[in-house]
Amino acid sequence: MKKIxxxxxxxxxxxxxxxxxxxxxxxxxxxHCDIMDGSFVPNISFGQSIVSQIDKITELPxxxxxxxxxxxxxxxxxxxxxxxxxxxxxxxNNHLDRIxxxxxxxxxxxxxxxxxxxxxxxLKNIYDILDFILIMSVNPGFGGQKFISYTISKxxxxxxxxxxxxxxxxxxVDGGIGLDNIKNVSDAGCDLFVCGASVYKSTNKEDxxxxxxxxxx
Numbered sequence: 721m722k723k724i725x726x727x728x729x730x731x732x733x734x735x736x737x738x739x740x741x742x743x744x745x746x747x748x749x750x751x752h753c754d755i756m757d758g759s760f761v762p763n764i765s766f767g768q769s770i771v772s773q774i775d776k777i778t779e780l781p782x783x784x785x786x787x788x789x790x791x792x793x794x795x796x797x798x799x800x801x802x803x804x805x806x807x808x809x810x811x812x813n814n815h816l817d818r819i820x821x822x823x824x825x826x827x828x829x830x831x832x833x834x835x836x837x838x839x840x841x842x843l844k845n846i847y848d849i850l851d852f853i854l855i856m857s858v859n860p861g862f863g864g865q866k867f868i869s870y871t872i873s874k875x876x877x878x879x880x881x882x883x884x885x886x887x888x889x890x891x892x893v894d895g896g897i898g899l900d901n902i903k904n905v906s907d908a909g910c911d912l913f914v915c916g917a918s919v920y921k922s923t924n925k926e927d928x929x930x931x932x933x934x935x936x937x
Contacts, residue, residue, distance in 0.1 A: 722911055722913070722937070723750055724747070724912075724929065724933060725915070726915055726929070727753075727863065728743075728751060729765060729863040730863045730916040730920040731916075731920050736774070736777070740777050742926055743780075745926055746919070746930050748780065748929060750912070751780050751781070753770075753774065753784045753803075754785050754787065755771075755785060755786050755787060759788070759789045760787050760811075760812055761861035768798050768800075771803065775801060775802030782804050786798070792815075792818075792822065795823055795826065799828055803828055805851070806829070807832060807854045807892075808823075809833045809835070810832050811835055816832060816846055817849070829851035830850065830851050833856060833894075834855055836856055836858070836870070850889045851888075851889060851890065852891070852892050852911075853890075853892065854892040855893045855910075856871075856894055864916070865895055867895060867896030867898075876908045882909075891909055892911065892912035892914065893912070893913060897915050897918060898915070898917075899931055899935070903936075915929070
């Protein structure tokens with residue numbers, strides 16, 4: 721079953737409770753939390769204390785995307801804050817096998833995120849231990865960016881590898897997904913769609929979310 725992971729990065733944090741309830745009413749399946757440190761990516765967002773507060777607001781699973789340096793230092797804290805999924809980036813982690821298994825020790829689904837220009841080949845030795853792979857369809861750091869079109873072929877390639885080798889990982893795609901391209905992303909093999917600005921910056925937020933849900937159903 722394909723699911724939408726709604727990114728709160730584009731939400732109005734002065735009324736976060738309302739924004740999350742709106743997402744729930746529109747049919748969101750997961751809440752996506754973009755954690756940025758101003759070092760690995762050129763932006764600062766929020767940390768584990770906000771994730772903990774979000775966990776008190778919603779019953780939806782929390783999808784925590786760590787765009788930070790040395791994420792292994794913070795896995796335990798995000799686990800305690802309520803994370804159900806945690807992804808770390810290939811680009812700044814030398815010991816992916818170790819950190820993936822460490823995440824799993826907390827009974828949390830573990831994934832690796834790849835920047836648009838990073839080859840899938842870097843994951844070939846750990847496909848079998850991953851719960852999901854997050855394909856970035858924008859360069860990480862800011863919400864509301866335009867979808868990078870060549871990442872469609874990357875999603876296709878990953879779906880082909882999964883099907884041919886019978887791997888169990890889910891494919892998540894993050895960046896620039898909206899009503900104009902969500903069908904193409906779905907057809908390419910995506911299972912989890914991270915949607916943020918396309919919902920929270922639209923004139924009718926719940927309606928936009930519902931329409932995207934209909935397209936991928």
